[in-house]
């Protein structure tokens with residue numbers, strides 16, 4: 001009898017200890033998955049991405065990441081961190097991104113055309129890297145884009161004409177690449193193309209070829225409150241799961257104790 005009770009309790013304790021495990025089998029956060037895939041294609045000599053942990057509930061406490069108040073990733077900013085490697089096309093899965101700042105690193109390879117599928121992207125700075133290949137025409141689909149810097153890379157191919165159709169684009173720097181013409185007309189926007197020999201070579205008289213780009217500092221989105229909220233949420237979740245577990249354990253113990261007492265009483269011929 002006692003053995004039965006202790007076996008039962010043991011089983012229950014085991015169940016209790018598996019409860020947190022079971023709840024951690026909830027579907028992985030898609031933004032965590034995408035960022036880990038992005039990290040895998042980068043070489044990070046100073047370890048600035050070391051706290052990117054694939055077991056995280058969400059990436060909001062990670063370095064270089066900015067989240068909205070709904071814990072969605074809206075900013076990825078790692079300028080001047082000596083990152084090398086390529087920019088993963090998985091960036092397309094960070095559908096809430098508003099800002100990507102990866103300037104002044106050592107990134108190589110082509111710009112992923114998938115960058116064009118970020119509907120909320122406002123600021124893109126990939127300047128002073130070693131990107132090569134064409135500027136993907138898909139960037140012409142970035143309908144929220146305001147500021148874009150792709151200067152000081154090794155981009156080639158025709159000037160991305162679809163960019164001239166973007167309604168909010170007010171700053172575009174494509175200087176010091178190897179792009180070719182023709183240039184579309186850019187209404188009312190600052191745009192720089194100096195240092196592209198196929199467009200501005202041969203003593204070109206083009207107005208855009210005499211403008212030296214003014215470096216403007218792009219504001220980086222700030223992240224303040226989310227980290228504390230996250231920790232509190234975790235504490236509450238843990239407390240709730242521990243609390244309900246001990247309540248269940250207590251009820252089970254009570255039930256077994258009462259059953260045992262009842263049986264004992266019926267053996268003695270007393271009705272309970």
Ligand SMILES: *[C@@H]1O[C@H](CO)[C@@H](O)[C@H](O)[C@H]1NC(C)=O
Nearest residue numbers: 080081082083084104105106
């Ligand atoms: C790029 O890498 C080279 C060595 O390969 C290093 O000397 C240079 O400082 C790096 N540049 C940046 C911006 O990290």
Ligand SMILES: *[C@@H]1O[C@H](CO)[C@@H](O)[C@H](O)[C@H]1NC(C)=O
Nearest residue numbers: 030033034090092093094117
């Ligand atoms: C990432 O985006 C691609 C292309 O849109 C899609 O096929 C894939 O299912 C997405 N992956 C996740 C984990 O959301």
Ligand SMILES: *[C@@H]1O[C@H](CO)[C@@H](O)[C@H](O)[C@H]1NC(C)=O
Nearest residue numbers: 127128151152175176195215
């Ligand atoms: C871009 O390259 C040009 C020419 O090499 C250089 O003068 C300029 O300082 C560079 N700009 C940046 C922001 O690195």
Ligand SMILES: *[C@@H]1O[C@H](CO)[C@@H](O)[C@H](O)[C@H]1NC(C)=O
Nearest residue numbers: 154156157177178179197198
């Ligand atoms: C620029 O592109 C042209 C034509 O594709 C090529 O001949 C030239 O070597 C390139 N220049 C640089 C600096 O990459």
Ligand SMILES: *[C@@H]1O[C@H](CO)[C@@H](O)[C@H](O)[C@H]1NC(C)=O
Nearest residue numbers: 181197198199200201202204
């Ligand atoms: C400069 O001259 C070369 C050779 O004549 C020509 O191919 C190129 O298109 C010219 N560039 C510009 C910007 O006119």
